[in-house]
Amino acid sequence: MDKAYRTIGKSILRTDAVDKVKGLAAFSADIDLSSPPLVLKVFRSGIPHAKIIKIHTEKALAIEGVLRVFTAKDIPGKNLLGIINKDQPLLAADKVRSAADAVALVAAETEEAALKALDAISVEYEKLPAVFSPEDAMAADAPLIHPKGNQLAARFVKKGDVEAIFQQCASVIERTYRTSMVEHNYLEPDAGIGYLDVDGTLVIYASTQNPHYDHKEIVTLLGVPDDKVRIIQATTGGGFGSKLDLNTQGFIGLALYHLKRAVRCVYTREEAYLATAKRHPLTIHMKTGADATGRLRALRAKIICDTGAYGSYGIAVMSRAAVHATGPYAFEAIDVESLCIYTNNPFCGAMRGFGTPQIAFAHESQIDLHAEDLKIDPLQIRLLNALRPGSETATGQVLTHSVGISQCIEAIRPYYESAISQWATAEHHPYKKRGIGVGAMWYGIGNTGVQNPSTARVEMDLSGAVTLYTGCADIGQGSTTILTQILAETLGLSPEQINVVAADTQFTTNAGATSASRQTYISGNAVKDAADKLSDVLRTEAVNKLRVSKKSLVFADGCVAVATNHEKCVDLASLAKRIHAKGAPLVWQGYFDPETVPLSPTDGQGIPYGTYAFACQMAQVVVDVLTGEITVERIVAAHDVGKAIHPENVKGQICGGTAMGIGFALMEEFKPGETKSMKDYVLPTSMDMPEVIPIIIESHEPSGPFGAKGVGEPALIPTAPAILNAISRALNQRIYTLPANLERVLDASIQSGHFAGRKK
Amino acid sequence: MDQHRVTITFTLNGKSVTMDVPGAMNALTLIRERLKLKGTKEGCGIGECGACTILVEGRAVNACLMLAAQLDGRDVQTVEGLAHEEGLSLLQESFVKHHAVQCGFCTPGLLMSAKALLAENPCPDKAAIAQAISGNICRCTGYQQIFDSIRHATGAPTGEEKT
Ligand code: FES
Ligand code: FES
Numbered sequence: 001m002d003k004a005y006r007t008i009g010k011s012i013l014r015t016d017a018v019d020k021v022k023g024l025a026a027f028s029a030d031i032d033l034s035s036p037p038l039v040l041k042v043f044r045s046g047i048p049h050a051k052i053i054k055i056h057t058e059k060a061l062a063i064e065g066v067l068r069v070f071t072a073k074d075i076p077g078k079n080l081l082g083i084i085n086k087d088q089p090l091l092a093a094d095k096v097r098s099a100a101d102a103v104a105l106v107a108a109e110t111e112e113a114a115l116k117a118l119d120a121i122s123v124e125y126e127k128l129p130a131v132f133s134p135e136d137a138m139a140a141d142a143p144l145i146h147p148k149g150n151q152l153a154a155r156f157v158k159k160g161d162v163e164a165i166f167q168q169c170a171s172v173i174e175r176t177y178r179t180s181m182v183e184h185n186y187l188e189p190d191a192g193i194g195y196l197d198v199d200g201t202l203v204i205y206a207s208t209q210n211p212h213y214d215h216k217e218i219v220t221l222l223g224v225p226d227d228k229v230r231i232i233q234a235t236t237g238g239g240f241g242s243k244l245d246l247n248t249q250g251f252i253g254l255a256l257y258h259l260k261r262a263v264r265c266v267y268t269r270e271e272a273y274l275a276t277a278k279r280h281p282l283t284i285h286m287k288t289g290a291d292a293t294g295r296l297r298a299l300r301a302k303i304i305c306d307t308g309a310y311g312s313y314g315i316a317v318m319s320r321a322a323v324h325a326t327g328p329y330a331f332e333a334i335d336v337e338s339l340c341i342y343t344n345n346p347f348c349g350a351m352r353g354f355g356t357p358q359i360a361f362a363h364e365s366q367i368d369l370h371a372e373d374l375k376i377d378p379l380q381i382r383l384l385n386a387l388r389p390g391s392e393t394a395t396g397q398v399l400t401h402s403v404g405i406s407q408c409i410e411a412i413r414p415y416y417e418s419a420i421s422q423w424a425t426a427e428h429h430p431y432k433k434r435g436i437g438v439g440a441m442w443y444g445i446g447n448t449g450v451q452n453p454s455t456a457r458v459e460m461d462l463s464g465a466v467t468l469y470t471g472c473a474d475i476g477q478g479s480t481t482i483l484t485q486i487l488a489e490t491l492g493l494s495p496e497q498i499n500v501v502a503a504d505t506q507f508t509t510n511a512g513a514t515s516a517s518r519q520t521y522i523s524g525n526a527v528k529d530a531a532d533k534l535s536d537v538l539r540t541e542a543v544n545k546l547r548v549s550k551k552s553l554v555f556a557d558g559c560v561a562v563a564t565n566h567e568k569c570v571d572l573a574s575l576a577k578r579i580h581a582k583g584a585p586l587v588w589q590g591y592f593d594p595e596t597v598p599l600s601p602t603d604g605q606g607i608p609y610g611t612y613a614f615a616c617q618m619a620q621v622v623v624d625v626l627t628g629e630i631t632v633e634r635i636v637a638a639h640d641v642g643k644a645i646h647p648e649n650v651k652g653q654i655c656g657g658t659a660m661g662i663g664f665a666l667m668e669e670f671k672p673g674e675t676k677s678m679k680d681y682v683l684p685t686s687m688d689m690p691e692v693i694p695i696i697i698e699s700h701e702p703s704g705p706f707g708a709k710g711v712g713e714p715a716l717i718p719t720a721p722a723i724l725n726a727i728s729r730a731l732n733q734r735i736y737t738l739p740a741n742l743e744r745v746l747d748a749s750i751q752s753g754h755f756a757g758r759k760k
Numbered sequence: 761m762d763q764h765r766v767t768i769t770f771t772l773n774g775k776s777v778t779m780d781v782p783g784a785m786n787a788l789t790l791i792r793e794r795l796k797l798k799g800t801k802e803g804c805g806i807g808e809c810g811a812c813t814i815l816v817e818g819r820a821v822n823a824c825l826m827l828a829a830q831l832d833g834r835d836v837q838t839v840e841g842l843a844h845e846e847g848l849s850l851l852q853e854s855f856v857k858h859h860a861v862q863c864g865f866c867t868p869g870l871l872m873s874a875k876a877l878l879a880e881n882p883c884p885d886k887a888a889i890a891q892a893i894s895g896n897i898c899r900c901t902g903y904q905q906i907f908d909s910i911r912h913a914t915g916a917p918t919g920e921e922k923t
Contacts, residue, residue, distance in 0.1 A: 023867075027801070032798075652902075678806065689902060
């Protein structure tokens with residue numbers, strides 16, 4: 001079946017790996033300029049909600065080495081940021097809404113001077129009452145955090161008569177789930193550096209997931225023409241969603257604009273913890289009904305997302321959680337209400353999965369509860385309900401192809417059955433209980449029901465050399481390698497023969513955000529589109545020379561050749577010259593936007609995504625009933641990615657996502673005001689990692705480049721549900737709040753009588 | 761600010777270095793800002809992430825927790841000292857080949873911890889590897905491809921059997 005590809009499906013060397021193992025890859029904090037840059041430090045409010053009466057900067061300015069202290073007054077353009085809704089000032093003007101709000105920006109010759117200046121700034125505030133939970137924020141007498149009210153937005157997904165169907169169901173389960181605020185903890189703290197180019201352009205190197213968005217925001221912030229700002233993505237040490245917001249970039253832009261001198265802004269880890277986005281904690285009330293055979297029929301859910309002081313990607317999280325509430329299962333009737341609420345907590349934004357990891361915890365617990373209730377095997381009930389081609393989703397989208405959930409479940413089965421028959425029953429310590437759990441998921445690739453195109457440019461020079469220009473930011477996941485493979489395959493070249501210019505707003509066009517697992521599918525298609533256009537001109541020109549039909553021509557080793565006889569060929573350089581001589585273009589622009597239909601604001605019906613990824617994971621866990629300690633012994637992870645363009649990259653995403661899923665399941669909880677440094681935040685180390693068995697399922701997606709979809713976020717989503725279901729099997733007691741840390745597990749152990757059992 | 765300064769001499773990636781440093785400066789600042797070796801990273805500054813791992817007398821240590829003055833008289837290695845003229849070290853090769861590098865911010869520190877481990881134990885099992893790199897946080901890979909890289913970098917130099 002599979003065509004013999006030259007590079008697609010091969011785990012070629014990554015474009016960046018050698019520089020990285022040599023320590024030569026330049027992250028933002030590593031870049032040196034001819035003269036030492038000024039140091040920027042941000043003064044933050046420290047109080048959650050207050051009116052600003054006066055900002056005193058005189059003492060700070062008197063410190064030797066301090067050049068300027070900027071406040072909101074110094075912003076020449078629009079002091080309001082946000083990718084979906086604009087509600088976050090770069091520097092607070094009239095009030096602060098969270099303890100992390102930036103109030104002033106110091107520029108100094110040295111780090112010491114800048115830090116002293118921070119200490120010397122003082123602000124007079126009029127304190128306002130603050131709210132730290134959505135429940136309080138929604139109370140009638142709650143203080144207003146933003147003028148339009150504390151409810152930022154709502155998403156409804158409705159289909160059929162839920163109540164009528166619940167009446168007919170043999171099994172009805174209703175529960176409430178809560179998830180924690182999570183810190184991304186990408187390993188490179190946010191950083192950037194900027195300088196003024198000879199022509200007056202503000203050039204900013206930054207650690208970012210979306211250079212073209214940064215560009216737009218900074219141009220607006222400073223009120224300067226588009227060509228006066230250039231953003232270049234420096235090597236970026238992970239992002240996981242948090243580097244989609246403007247973190248250091250705006251400060252660098254502002255200081256550069258005024259001072260016209262090179263500046264650097266590097267967050268300490270503590271500042272990255274305090275001031276950047278977190279994963280939204282969700283409260284999910286979910287009720288589901290199934291018939292006696294285990295077929296799911298109706299779902300009602302109310303989802304509340306705490307977005308903290310600002311929207312960031314909150315609306316996307318709220319919508320995606322609502323749309324994905326069913327999990328990868330077919331339901332007849334749905335009634336979901338999802339709300340995004342402002343509080344005075346740190347702002348929450350995008351984090352790997354956009355609400356789907358949270359909602360998956362709920363739907364995967366529910367389906368297991370039905371399985372227990374109806375005495376059906378957990379794998380079987382999932383298979384019974386799995387979406388398949390022809391199924392209609394909650395939003396009324398009929399899936400026609402690449403619905404690999406059943407294959408994922410079946411891929412898990414042999415591991416599952418042998419774990420049940422051998423591992424679970426093997427002799428083990430009396431106070432250590434073993435459990436096997438399953439978790440499944442679906443994930444729409446790209447943004448939810450909104451346009452999110454990507455573009456790319458492919459150029460051939462007269463020597464036949466090919467350059468790819470892409471705005472796509474590779475944050476470590478390997479998109480540059482993938483896009484190079486797609487281009488190389490289309491033109492019959494080796495990936496090493498392709499030059500790449502990536503994520504530099506002066507030379508590349510917009511590829512949109514590196515988020516929503518969209519770059520392989522969407523930017524991959526944009527690159528493919530440009531490459532196909534170039535391929536077409538090259539083959540058309542070759543017809544002249546080879547005197548055969550265009551259909552019978554293929555690319556082979558830097559030539560266009562007759563498919564049946566590769567000896568009959570013409571090299572790319574000659575073709576390029578001939579095309580150029582005729583005045584035809586060798587530069588082509590590619591474009592792709594998935595076919596979607598916006599969701600109706602009243603019932604959420606529409607086509608939110610062009611395609612979906614699917615996955616099923618199994619976890620084997622051992623619970624120490626006396627200490628609450630959990631050991632995850634093994635995760636088997638089957639993921640339908642459409643086509644694995646680079647299988648080892650896919651496995652790397654699966655293993656990395658699984659690690660993050662383990663953190664989400666068992667240990668990670670960011671507590672505002674308490675979690676200040678990495679000492680206060682537990683995240684998975686090498687010692688916490690079980691054996692992970694990644695299984696790649698390739699259910700071809702016709703609209704994807706070479707059939708590919710995406711995997712970045714799906715990798716994480718089923719892990720926590722699988723682990724929580726395993727704990728529940730081990731203890732016979734379910735945990736409804738994440739993370740399932742020592743206290744919660746011990747509590748479950750006590751409630752289920754395991755702990756007391758010891759004394760007898 | 762009146763800081764007391766010390767003169768230190770140490771071997772850095774095989775070459776002797778003598779310099780005058782403030783007594784309070786940490787080894788990471790010395791390496792990154794004074795010596796301009798930017799391969800060693802700062803991920804936390806408090807000994808929690810391992811991105812700043814260097815070798816001092818062959819032992820993996822967090823440069824952010826050490827004073828520059830403590831390097832005096834010692835043999836110090838950073839990631840820049842791993843590759844030789846002919847190319848990458850076997851360990852580096854193995855990281856590249858086994859796709860252990862994603863964002864790469866953890867990579868220099870991991871390479872140094874792995875190097876210290878392999879010097880002591882050329883054929884470590886998974887538990888020994890996990891132990892040796894337990895102070896190096898990697899948020900991207902989930903460590904599995906890193907385990908593989910380190911395991912497969914062993915034995916190779918002497919042609920010993922791989923398991
Ligand atoms: S920077 Fe030294 S351990 Fe994190
Ligand atoms: S590769 Fe990104 S932290 Fe390890």
